[in-house]
Amino acid sequence: MTSPPAIGARAPYASDPRQSRGRRAAEPDSPTRSPFQRDRDRIIHSGAFRRLQYKTQVFIYHEGDHYRTRLTHSLEVAQIARSICRVMRLDEDLGEALALAHDLGHTCFGHAGEDALDHKMAPFGGFDHNAQTLRILTKLEKRFAEFDGLNLTWETLEGVVKHNGPLVDAGGKPLKGDGPLPAAIVEYMAEQDLELATHAGPEAQVAALADDIAYNNHDIDDGLRAGLFRLDDLRDLPLVGEVLCAVEAKYPGIGRERTAHETVRALIGRMVDDVLTESRRRLAALDPRTVGDIRRHHSPVISFSPAMAEQDRALKAFLWSRMYRHDRVNRMTSKARRCVRDLFDLLLAEPQCLPADWAKRAEGPGTARTARLVADFIAGMTDRFAIEEHARLFDISVTT
Template structure:
């Protein structure tokens, strides 16, 4: 059978392998096995009750981390097929990219990072690596999922190199997260280079999915209306086009048509710009893409500007809406309360976790508590908080 992959695509037959060598499957490629292991993991199942903006009990129709990850995977596969990349690797990266997120979206992460500041902080990308290499305990011969080098590289570097040629961190303050530094002692993920093209696709598929689907959820929640979108670059033009094409259409269907058209336009732009960059670079291997000084998968300058305008709108009209602010304030207090209690009284952790604690206030105990809280779903965190702080609730 003729290989349809481009010469610059990641090839599972030439994978750099797994941390712990295993026999290859007779029926699945190495990247297909990575994808399947992610889908069968406990962390992936928990995404069903982890939210992005709205807490799980606010409605069944809003996105969760699980539905978002599936939507990202669909977009990533579609883009990878056109660019002749490895669809299975792109899908694996899309499905894994949110595994390290805490309960309550970014509010939970911010609260946990604040409490973990004296102990090395908390970063959801680093936590994803920690889950994939340590915290999942399913196999007899190793901790983690023992994924290929390419999948782990893509998880860590999908937003670009972590360090510059001088060895200094490229984004953020302070040292790199401890989970990444610890793993680098076992396997070099080449943090100064870009990730392969499939990881770059997954990163922008994430961008496309959450921007457009947050528009959909924001309209559904009544945080803003279609009329509020009319002055936005790109979005306003699409709203007017849909209304002209379907006069009198009910507003919710108009919203769906707008989101559908926006996703299509952003994907088309990404494909055109990426094909232009590939034609200019003429990479003959995936390593040529890793070594290139800028991403090869990208939006055009015009679309990138329109994307920033959409993000700015969502920031002010959705993520900082007073209704969302009130809920995220409660969420942050919930996470802070849980962390403070478990750090001071680790004996309150479930028995199998408590046995691994060093003692109150110790760094190892703090990381253990962070792992425990980061794995919580919204529902579990709310119930656990009630068990620990409401004296009328049976434990």
């Protein structure tokens, strides 16, 4: 039996919970858990995390029990992130917390729902799922007596906001898009500086790569299960075709389902190994002594190799054309966009149709404050609730 790799003490450039910059609202330390472990546990126990069970990645929730949801995806990302952090001697609990939190701000109906809500919110500052995650973690979750949100550590909030890289340049100019930063991030920055011009710590960079690895490979699995493409369609893809052929040579005649699973399993292993090899190379070149060295570096330290990044792009292009733009998916996402648009238009014009505890916070029809309230309400919906709420509001025969 092969022994697992020996894991040493925490690397000097890892995030150290004993050196955390703390929480916005001061709290006594836990006698049994590190600050990052408490963050992870608060995320798991949040209402937003539970709702991920009925928020979808690509397929609407009622299309089958075997397709990924935001919840199962987040758990898979957390497993990959924790494994990478362990081998690289980073803080596993912070990596896991960031992986579990990264999709909390997504709307119902996957990216179709987000696109529809962003379009409707364009006159009111737009909608961004990363900013919505920050809003959930710092304001919308109302579980504690002494503060709104979950009162997470600075490191967790920084990682949520910056896991894909800096948001502004050294002069404060936004790096992505032509517009300003999302309002939720600007508002929070007035209370706590998340240092938007630097990269996030290494655990957040791991979580971002783990997300990429998980959704690409598991979308292969879901796409095959849904019949949107076949195993034979993967043969010409770089890396994927090579791994598929190796699986078939090693396990001839095991059937399509087992072949698909073994291929996805091997692909995840290849990608994780590549991240470990490339990241070690970059770390050796940088020789960071503190986590600050990682943040201040001009590029990510946790990364795919250039060759793997190219193979990853080829896989994304395949999934874009063969899965995300498949006619079955197009029809479903068209319905989803209409559902979100209908809900937004009605509730913005008639905020009295919101549930009572939401309606009392509305400012009036058509205002920016009401628009953000409606966006919060819709963004928190599961697929199932959005479908049912649309029927309640638009189908005159539905009364409850």
